[in-house]
Amino acid sequence: MNKSLAICPGSFDPVTLGHLDVIARASGMFEKVIVVILKNANKTYSFSPEERAQLLKKTIKDAGLNNVEVDAYDGLLADYAKKHGAKIILKGLRAMSDFEYEFQMALANKKLNPDIETVFITTAAENMYLSSSMVKQIASMDGDISGFVPSVIHKDILERLSKKKG
Ligand code: PNS
Numbered sequence: 001m002n003k004s005l006a007i008c009p010g011s012f013d014p015v016t017l018g019h020l021d022v023i024a025r026a027s028g029m030f031e032k033v034i035v036v037i038l039k040n041a042n043k044t045y046s047f048s049p050e051e052r053a054q055l056l057k058k059t060i061k062d063a064g065l066n067n068v069e070v071d072a073y074d075g076l077l078a079d080y081a082k083k084h085g086a087k088i089i090l091k092g093l094r095a096m097s098d099f100e101y102e103f104q105m106a107l108a109n110k111k112l113n114p115d116i117e118t119v120f121i122t123t124a125a126e127n128m129y130l131s132s133s134m135v136k137q138i139a140s141m142d143g144d145i146s147g148f149v150p151s152v153i154h155k156d157i158l159e160r161l162s163k164k165k166g
Pocket residue numbers: 009010011012038039040041043075076077078104105108109
């Protein structure tokens with residue numbers, strides 16, 4: 001079991017500055033971090049897993065996070081962790097409203113794969129309110145998302161969402 005590896009799972013539809021903050025802090029805490037794009041059965045997505053991976057890779061490269069890899073997996077997080085010999089799942093918690101859902105997932109994942117430990121870190125105060133769905137809503141109504149997403153993918157997100165509108 002690899003104690004120097006952390007997995008940061010999520011939908012990343014698309015990656016926001018809040019995600020980047022958590023990924024960058026994980027990168028400073030572990031030797032290796034895998035950011036894995038998974039499916040949340042309760043969500044419908046605007047970006048394909050491939051597009052989300054591209055946006056994440058661009059963001060991570062621009063941020064110079066050399067120990068972070070990006071992957072996508074169509075299955076259970078517990079199984080993905082097992083396949084990679086990972087013990088630690090690292091997630092950012094924004095507010096109490098995140099807690100119940102995240103707690104439930106952490107317990108389900110532990111039941112499915114008892115080797116897993118889910119570790120939560122608090123998001124930076126300035127990102128408390130930030131979510132991918134908020135970014136998509138603002139972008140689709142031609143609002144300014146520059147304060148919410150990494151600058152290196154700002155244009156990609158706008159182009160992609162306005163293409164959808166057309
Ligand atoms: O960014 P999100 O949508 O909050 O991320 C949730 C995600 C994708 C990490 C979660 O839904 C997930 O782990 N999906 C993979 C399927 C799985 O393992 N489900 C069981 C956990 S209850």
